Amino acid sequence: MPGDGDRILSEDRLRGVLDLFERLRERPPWRWRERLRPLLLLLGPAGPAAHVAEMLKNRCEQERAPVSHIAADTPATDVAGVLREAKRELSQPSSRARGEPALRFPLLEMALWLRDLREIRLAGDQSPPRYASPSERENFQLVRRLTHPPVGDNENARRRELNRVIRRRGRDVLRDLEEPRSRTATFLSFLEQIAPIGVAVVALISAGTAAALDLASAVLAAVVGLAFVTVQIVARTRGWYGVRRFGWFVGQPYLQRDSTGFLGFALGVFDPRPVEPDDHAEQLDLLLVAAFLEDLRRNYRRDYRRAAWARVRYPVLIFEHLAPGHPGVRVIEYIEHVRADSGDGAALPGFDPLVVTAGVDPATPAEDGPSAASGPRLVDRLAQAVRVDLWSGEPQSVFAARALWDRYWREQRRVGVLGSRRELRVDITRDPGGDIPPVRPVRRRPRLTHPALPWIVMVAVAAASITVISVQVDRYCSPFGIKRTASGECIGITDGSFKFGEASDGENNDNRLSSVLGRLKKQNDAVARSGKPHATIVYLGPITADPAIQNRQLDLLAGAEGELVGLAMAQEEFNAASQSLRMRVLVANAGARFQHARQVAEQIRGLALKDRSVVAVVGFEQSRAETQDAIKVLSKSALPMVGTANSYNETGMLDHDAGFSPYYFRLAPPNRRLAQHAAYWASHGQVGGKRARTVDVIYNADPHDLYSRDLASSFKSSFTGYVKDGQVVVRDYDSPGNLGKTVHELCQKPPDLFYYAGRSDEFRTFTNVLQHTCPSGQIVLADDEIAKYVSDNAPQIGKVATFRLFYMPLAAHEAWTDAWVGDRRNVFFNAYPGAVDSIIGRNAPRDLRPSETRAAVSYDAASVIGFVAGQVFTAQAAPPTAGGVFAALDDPGEGPLWNGASGVLQFTGRADGHVVEDKPVLLATVRAGGAVEVREVCGRLVTGHQARADCPAGDGTPSEPSR
Known part of the structure; x- marks a missing residue:
């Protein structure tokens, strides 16, 4: 039959004590x-106190909460021994939840290690x-090295040796040598201090940068960011980082030494004087x-570490039963x-989470010895130790009154930290009688502190950011300034390394331009390798076709390809001829x-603001x-501009009010000049062999x-000027x-002449309908715009019997014949076939070769800039600038500036808009x-004399007998 003691100490009868215990260790x-x-304080004999202590310990271990049980017969004989045992038990797997890191005690380990060295010394x-043990043997060897350093360098040698070992221990503390290194919880707890937050922040910054700036900035x-996170992770495994936390010792009021830094402090602990003060041992115990x-405070500090928030139970230190000589x-x-020292000058920062419970027999004396029985009790000694001493309130003198307010506030802070009462006593031998309410439910770990949550959040944020960046990537064809438009085109600036032309539907159509862009890249790289000063020309043009065009044969990239070929030829020619400038x-x-x-x-x-070249x-x-x-934007930067085929008046x-931009120079004749010649030739029989009286003009609306x-308006005005009774029908299309x-x-009533003032993009549609609807023998006259179409489709055009095509190219090698210029030839047209074969390839299809006309005008544009830049470089003996080039273009002096492929x-x-005086107008x-x-x-076309042509009155063609 159970006795009364067993009935009193059963778990049901101790519900009140258990409820109190749960409230004490529950973390708010x-x-x-x-x-x-x-x-x-659990008051009672040793037996019942041991029973209750074991019950409290089991309760903690069942929840895997941190607990240390110091038995009455513990082998520890001093404070250090008790703390070693407490540290060991609080770090056990049974004292933490699965997947959670153990409590770690780097400061205590360092203090105990210094104490061990001191004891050996x-x-x-x-x-x-x-x-x-091996660690003990290592301590003895270290003491030997510290007490017998090299002769002549005693202090410095001791410092170096101790610093080396301390750094290693700082690294080992971070590695948590108490635990198997392969434990997942230990590794993840180390990483989660920075990796999830760092990666998530980097992902958010990268996504925001990609959305606000460009992909290159996001990648950077x-x-x-990831490099910084990696450095932080690696740095925390270094010894010097671990030593940083040991700086805490220097600020403690115990074992003060006349030294600076933790290394001096450690040497002071290790190397005591021959006769130590009486309180040195006590001071060292206080430091421990x-x-x-x-x-413990750092383990429970509420900061960015998830594990600290996940700990919902305070660590418990249970003394089974205390006797007067027990180190507890x-x-x-x-x-x-x-605690009193930390609470005397600080508020909550001095808080530590330790819960202490102790079994004490009320009759046990405070001290051992013959006279102890009549002296104070141990329970009173403990109560005195934990008492919150406040001022008794005795009156002060008028002089001391000035300090009363400061004393009052110090006591308020002290009470705020320590509380108004520092002990709770429970008589575990008293029978409570009656029924006791059940123990209130305890607080569970918040779901938001689950070990997997930081990694889940990191992956979610990273995935979301990657998604955002992936969406933003669709805006960029290249990380470096090449953006993708809503229509799928890639726009921006390249040195030739990016190949424009990727179709919006994913079809790769860049083979037409990749060769010439590759040539430009190669030549630009050679400029960079030369190390010589250079002048930079930027070509602005429509390098991609309209993605809305379903038939990829209608890309009509011959014009852009031609202009790029002309640029490549001008660049190669200039760099080969110039000794100093590139x-x-x-x-x-x-x-x-556009x-x-x-x-x-x-x-x-x-770019021009950053790159003065x-x-x-x-x-x-x-x-x-x-x-x-675009011209208005670039005019604000005072950049000289040379237009190639732009002919708008x-x-x-x-x-x-402001007039023409002073910085824009045009190579193409204006529409009024082109329309005048077209109307003259149409009305005088040069087009089709008969004088036109009726003309249908078609233009893009x-x-x-x-x-x-x-152009349509200019042609109508010029034609009606030549043919008073002529009929001009102007029709548009959209x-x-x-x-x-x-x-x-x-075509139901065909005119004498169709004048096509539309774009080359729709010229195929025009010719297809024309040859299948109109009667044979139609005459079509067009401007240079369709030269791109002719470049790709000349053989097919020549086979069509329904109509005959006349057009007015800005340049053509067919004009550089004996019939027009005698034996004079142009450098560009001589080199062009070989350059095209070199860049595009000899076997390139005839309908995929660059427009010679556009190559000629872009060659002239780049050559003029190169020629002027060279003059500026020679005159200034310094790299040319945009201002210097503009000045030379604006005031070239007497005579022609350049004898180009498209004319003088x-x-x-x-x-007048910086037009070319007497610019050649060709009929082909x-x-x-x-x-x-x-x-x-x-x-x-050339300086001097050339063959006379049938031109409008006032045209500046040189006089020469007609052919």
Whole structure:
């Protein structure tokens, strides 16, 4: 039958004690509610106290909560022994939840290690015991090295040796040598201090950078951020990082030495004087206790570490039963002493989470000895140690009154940290009687502190950021400034390393331009390797076709390809001829129809601000509203601009008050000059062999297209001036389908001449409908715009019997014949076939070769800039600038500036828009075999004399007997 003692100490009868114990060790969910826990004294004989202590220990271990049970017969004989046992048990797997890191005690380990060295030093025997552990043997060897350093360098040698070992221990502390290194929880707990947060922050920054700036910046942010996280992880495994935490010792009030830094402190602990003060041992014990409490405080500190928030039970130190000589008595006294020291000058930062409970017999005396029976009791000694001493309230003198307020606030802070009561007593032998309510449920670990949560959040944030970046990648064809538009085009600036032309549907169509872009890249690399000063020319043009065109054969990239070939030829020629200065060429894609010209012009402007070698921009081949915007943007940067095929009458016009931009120079004749010649030749029988009286003019009605409407209007005005009774029907179109319908209607009553003022993109539609709807023998006259179409389709055009095509190219090698210029030949046209074979390849299909016309005008544009840049470089003996190049273009002096492939180049003043004076205007036709024949050459193709052509009155063609 169970006795009364067993009935009293059953778990059901101890519900009140268990409930109190749970409240003591339960950690509040909020920081501001945390307070130091009072000492729990279980009053009773040794037997019942041991039974209750075992019950409390089992309760903690069942929950895998941190607990240390110090038995009454513990082998520990001093404070250090108790703390070693407490540290060992609090670090056991049974004292933590699965997957959670163990409590770690680096400060206590360091303090105990220094104490061990000190004890070996004081003992004087530097030979380890026979059965000493490897770590103990290492300590003895270290003491020997520290006490017998090299002669002549005693202090420095001791410092170096101790510093080396301390660094190693700092690294080992971080590695947590108490645990198997392969434990997943240990490894993840080490990484989760920085990896999840660091990776998540880097991912967010990278995604934000990709959205706000560009992909290159996002990649840079990711690389820098991940490198920083990696450095942090690696750094925390270094000894010096571990030693940093040992700086805490220097700020403690125990064992003060006349030294600076932790190394001096450690030497002071290790190397005591021959006669130690009486309180030195006590001071060292206080330091051990302070280190123990500080380690616990750091383990429970609410910061970025998830594990600290996951700990919902305070660590418990259970003394089974205390006797007067038990070291646990001093441990409790020292714990309260340290707490009082920290609470005397600080508030909550001095808080530590330790819960202490002790079994004490109320009759046990405070001290051992014969007279102890009549002296104070042990329970009173403990109560005195934990008491919160406050001022008694006795009156002060009028002089001491000035300190009362400061004393009052110090006591308030002290009470705020220590609480108003520091002990709770429970008589475990008293029968409570009656029924006791069940123990209240305890707080569970918050779900948000699950060990996997930081990694799940990290993966989620990283995945979301990668998704954002992946979406942003769709904006970028290349990380370095090449962006993808909503329509799928790639726009931006390249040195040739990026190959424009990837179709929006994923079809790779860059083979047409990749060769010439590769040549430009190769030549730019050679410029960089030369180390010589260089001038940079930026080409702005439509490098990609309109993604809306379903038939990829309609890309009509011959014009862009031709202009790039001309640039490559001019660059190679200039760099081969110049001894000191080099030319670099960058390619800026403004998108099909120059839709993104303004945006890319802003990029060029920004580049010019950073790279002073940018001296000019060439291109601008299409007369569109977007081109005008780009010219206005670049004019703000005072960058010289040379237009190749842009012929709109008001190209470069800033506004009607400001006039033309002073920085824009045009190679193509304006529409009024082209229309005048076209109307003259149509009305005088040079086109088709008969005088036209009726003309149907077709133009593109796109409101952004300045060229087409302007050319149509100029032609109508000029033609009616030549033919008073002539009839001009002007029809527009806004789509290929609408164009086909218009041509079908006009063919019901064909005119003497069709004048096509539309774009080359729709010329195929025009010719297809024309040859299947109109009667044979139609005459078609067009401008240079369709030269791109002719370049790809001349053989097919020559086979068509329904119509005969005449057009007006800006340049043609067929004009450089004996019939027109005698035996004079142009360097460009002599070199062009070989250059094309070298760049594009000899076996390239005939319909995929670059436009010779556009190559000629871009060659002239780049050559003029190179020639002027060379002059500036020679005159200034310094790399040319945009300002110097502009000044030379604006005031070239007497005589022509350049004898180009498209004619003699001599620019007029700003008032006229910097046009080329007497720029050649050619009339060409496609013959039956697909060969191009130049029928008329008006204007100055060469200096001196050239053959006379049938030109409008007032044309500046040199006088020469007609052919």
